[in-house]
Every structure is written in C-alpha cells, then in structure tokens.
Amino acid sequence: MNKAHLNKIAVVGGGSWATALVKILCEQPNNRVRWWLRSKADIDHIRNYHHNPRYLSDVYHSPKKVKVYGKIKEAVKAAHYVVLAVPAAFVQEPLQSLKPADLAGKRIVSAIKGMIPEANQLVTDWVEEKFSVSLSDICVIAGPCHAEEVALEKQSYLTIASTNHDCATDFAKLITCRYVTAYPLADLYGVEYAAVMKNIVALACGITHGLGYGDNFQAVMVSNAMLEIRRFVTVVDPREREMSASAYLGDLLVTAYSQFSRNRLFGNMIGRGYSVKAAQLEMKMIAEGYYATKSIHAMNEQYGVTMPITDAVYRILYEGTSPSLVMDELKLQLR
Structure with a gap:
C-alpha cells in the first residue's frame, strides 16, 4: 500500500x-x-x-x-x-x-x-x-x-x-x-450547544430517578428539556434547524435514558443523597454535565432564556439546595 x-x-x-x-x-x-x-x-x-x-x-x-x-x-x-x-x-x-x-x-x-x-x-x-x-x-x-x-x-x-x-x-x-x-x-454551534446541554438534562434525569420519580415524570421532563435546549440555542445562534433530528433529540434521549450515561449515573448518586464531592470520587469518569451546568447558567445571565431544568440542576449542584425540594418546585413548572 x-x-x-x-x-x-x-x-x-x-x-x-x-x-x-x-x-x-x-x-x-x-x-x-x-x-x-x-x-x-x-x-x-x-x-x-x-x-x-x-x-x-x-x-x-x-x-x-x-x-x-x-x-x-x-x-x-x-x-x-x-x-x-x-x-x-x-x-x-x-x-x-x-x-x-x-x-x-x-x-x-x-x-x-x-x-x-x-x-x-x-x-x-x-x-x-x-x-x-x-x-x-x-x-x-x-x-x-x-x-x-x-x-x-x-x-x-x-x-x-x-x-x-x-x-x-x-x-x-x-x-x-x-x-x-x-x-x-x-450546524456546528447548534450541535455543539445541544451536546453540552443534553448532559445537564441527563443529570436531572439521574437526580429524579435517585429520588424515586418514575418514567412518566422523566418523559415529561425530557420533553420540556428539548424545548429548553431549543430556546437557548435559538437565542445564542439563531438559524433554521430541525431539533427533532438525531444529532439533537437522539443524542439527548440516549444520554438521558441509557445505562451507560455517566451524567445520569452522577445525577442518580446526587438524588440518592451523595454529596457532589463524594459522587465525583466514586466515579472513574468525568460527568461533563457538572461543569456544563455552571457554564450554561452563567451564559444565561446574559440571555435571560427561561430554563427551569438547568436552573434546578444548578441550585442542587452549586447552591447545595435539597434535590427533593428543587424537584418538588420543578414539577409544578413542567407541562
């Protein structure tokens, strides 16, 4: 050759x-x-x-x-x-x-x-x-x-x-x-931002699973999360894109539901009572959503997009608010 x-x-x-x-x-x-x-x-x-x-x-x-x-x-x-x-x-x-x-x-x-x-x-x-x-x-x-x-x-x-x-x-x-x-x-930026944000959603799914929420709630939360991602990405990089395509929705679904999702695993430990530090020490791999939550939350202070799921995860991970209290409040905002 x-x-x-x-x-x-x-x-x-x-x-x-x-x-x-x-x-x-x-x-x-x-x-x-x-x-x-x-x-x-x-x-x-x-x-x-x-x-x-x-x-x-x-x-x-x-x-x-x-x-x-x-x-x-x-x-x-x-x-x-x-x-x-x-x-x-x-x-x-x-x-x-x-x-x-x-x-x-x-x-x-x-x-x-x-x-x-x-x-x-x-x-x-x-x-x-x-x-x-x-x-x-x-x-x-x-x-x-x-x-x-x-x-x-x-x-x-x-x-x-x-x-x-x-x-x-x-x-x-x-x-x-x-x-x-x-x-x-x-769509370079749309795909990249969606890939970042789906990890935050997977954290939220893990947290709710750890708290004992069922599939019904998670389905509603993931549906709302897709709308949340769409709102944010449209503001940051406005252009025509089909968010139901596999690059966006498919990537979100596999990360939110899969047994292999490290972000879901990390969130599950938080929901079951682990501290952030304890969960990080137990995991052998990095949960990108932990860092992404802080970055997207900080960016949104400029854009002001309605993002209840991202805000909920931020409160739990960075403000130390009780996961059960935050999710009790979040469930009233979902439709």
Whole structure:
C-alpha cells in the first residue's frame, strides 16, 4: 500500500470515548491512528498488550494501525486530523505545549461534549482563538452514540458538524464503518450547544430517578428539556434547524435514558443523597454535565432564556439546595 494514501489521525485522550474512536477509525483500511495518552503506564500496556487497561479493555488495538505517544507534539506532527477526546475541563493541559504552528494545515475535530470552565467557551471557539485555526477546518462529533456500545459493535450513529461541508463530509467518510453510520451537518454551534446541554438534562434525569420519580415524570421532563435546549440555542445562534433530528433529540434521549450515561449515573448518586464531592470520587469518569451546568447558567445571565431544568440542576449542584425540594418546585413548572 502506498503510504501517501494513508489518512493519519491523531487522537488526544485516553478515556472510554477516545478508546472507542480509535477502534472506529481503525476499521477503515487506509486510516492510521497516532494516539496520545497521559499515563505512561497505560502507554506501555497498550504497546505491549494492545488493549487500554482502564477503559473498554476488551477492545484490541492493532499495532499495525495504532501508534501510541506520550508526547503530544510527536502525536500531532504528521497528522492530517487531530481529534480532541478529553473532558473539556482538562483539555487545556495536554495542549499547552502546542503552538499555532503545530496545528497549521490540520483539521481539528472536537469529540468533547462540554465547555471550557470559567471561560464559559465552546471547545471549538477556544481552539479557533488559541491556535488560530480557521473555523472552516474545525468540526465536532455528536451522537447518539455511547462508547460502550461501540466496543460491542452495536449499530451506532454519529453526526459530524462543521461550517465547512467538505470538512464534515471528509471526516464522516473516515469514521464510517460496518457498525457506525456518520453523516455531515452544517450546524456546528447548534450541535455543539445541544451536546453540552443534553448532559445537564441527563443529570436531572439521574437526580429524579435517585429520588424515586418514575418514567412518566422523566418523559415529561425530557420533553420540556428539548424545548429548553431549543430556546437557548435559538437565542445564542439563531438559524433554521430541525431539533427533532438525531444529532439533537437522539443524542439527548440516549444520554438521558441509557445505562451507560455517566451524567445520569452522577445525577442518580446526587438524588440518592451523595454529596457532589463524594459522587465525583466514586466515579472513574468525568460527568461533563457538572461543569456544563455552571457554564450554561452563567451564559444565561446574559440571555435571560427561561430554563427551569438547568436552573434546578444548578441550585442542587452549586447552591447545595435539597434535590427533593428543587424537584418538588420543578414539577409544578413542567407541562
């Protein structure tokens, strides 16, 4: 095979979603993955045994297609695409040694469903600003898709959103395989904000489940949440979009209802009486919705959108208000 025809893709991150993306990308015969991980022990394990020891450990990573790195500059150097798959709260640290020149001419793909804390900034906006990457060379990956089902090769769907149709289409082709269907979409900001906010909704669903609310209430809350997301996204980025599409509603549903949803699990622990700190310590993975709640709540102080579900989750997580009291109040606002 002529190496000039190989698609070189750097994947940044060592968690379950990064591991799943490495698996998907390796299904294409011409793809080669340059995988950066933080942990030297994990790097050594993957090099020796070809499995991630901590996440989706049953997935085999072919050494012919996957090369692991501990230095991010080496990982991205020869890559055509750089896929960011670390929690938004921690994405700045692994990239701090990079300069704009290191990402020049590359397409950046955000697989992060969160916002930069404190800055209350989308990851795509941060990349554009920090590394002078043209927005036309940036796209985002949205679901509905859970890493655990990818590992089992369950039929899954991905949306690749970008302002540049060619960018989205090209990457969608690279990540389509026997069990994953990927398609392009032009709505970069709508997809990204919806992906951030569905994690907040999943937290709310987990909290109500922990409190003993049933399926009837959760169905009403998720329906109201979709309207809430629509209101916010329309104000922040007004344009025509079909919010019942799988990139929006589908991603919301799988995160709100799935047994694999870490945000739902986090919320469930809060509803059952865990403190925020205790729930964070018990979980091995990051619940993006925890940070997203604060960011979206802060942004909405400017926009003033009616967002009772986001406000309820914020009160519970950041003001220490009793979950049962907050949900008793919320149920009177839903229709």
